Amino acid sequence: MPLREIINTTVECKLDEKLKEDIVSSQVFGNVNNKFDSLQNQMNEFKQDFATLRKEMEELKKLTNTVSIENKDIAEKLEGLNANVNSRVALSACGASYTSISPKTTVTFSNIITSEGITNQYLTSFKSSGVFVCEVPGLYHISVVIMSPANGAYLKIYKNNNKLIRLYIDSYYDDGHRQEYHSNAAIVVTELQKDDTIDIKPGGNKDIYIHHTYSCLTILKVK
Incomplete structure (x- = not known):
């Protein structure tokens, strides 16, 4: 190749x-x-x-x-x-002096007998105004006893300015036909929420004289 x-x-x-x-x-x-x-x-x-x-x-x-x-x-x-x-809430208070209460004027109970579960601020306000303001929600027992010489007077327990129950004081006279003191009570149970109010006011259109020593308010949280 x-x-x-x-x-x-x-x-x-x-x-x-x-x-x-x-x-x-x-x-x-x-x-x-x-x-x-x-x-x-x-x-x-x-x-x-x-x-x-x-x-x-x-x-x-x-x-x-x-x-x-x-x-x-x-x-x-x-x-x-x-x-x-x-929490426990309890308040018992009576009037501080013999006084005349005008219609639609809140009755004050400034003589505090028992107070539990209520702050000083609310208690001071109650003593001066007679208005109980709820701090702790719950079911409350409310009772008021009023002694007065008024003839056929009546008062009301108010919740938030709405009537709950009425207290009526019947006429009473002694043997000399002099009108004497007479007392009666009103008791109610109601549910209160925070900031709800309770107060006592006369009904009718006449002033009511109240004997402070025997006129008292009790408010107790039961549940």
Whole structure:
């Protein structure tokens, strides 16, 4: 075989081998690119999943905080309810002096006999105004006894300026036909909410004279 043919054959073989190597390299590179793209897509999906998971965890954290706050509020309300149920409120007071009460004027009971569960501010206000203001909600027993020489006088127990019950003092005379003191009582049980008011006022259109020593008001929280 001539030398030129040998050289040409050798060159062609080398070229064929190089071409095969390039083809193989191209295929490998293509596979690598495909793998890289696949990994890149997986990374993007992972990032999206991670972002979604992080958002869900933040929402769960907010929900947990909300539930915690609500549980705390419920616990405080229950504690307050228990405190209200278990707290004792009692007030007994009588008049301080013989006095004449005009119609629709609140009777005052400034001589405090017993006071429990009532703050000084509310007690001071009651002594001067005769109006009991509820601090602790609950079921209350209210009773009032009034002694007066008035003929057929009557008074009313008011809750928030609405009549609850009426007290009537019947006429009474001694053997000399002189009008003497007579007393009567009114008793009622009612539910009171915070800041509800209780007071006693005369009915009718005449002044009523009241004997302070024997005219008293009792308010007791029973439940």
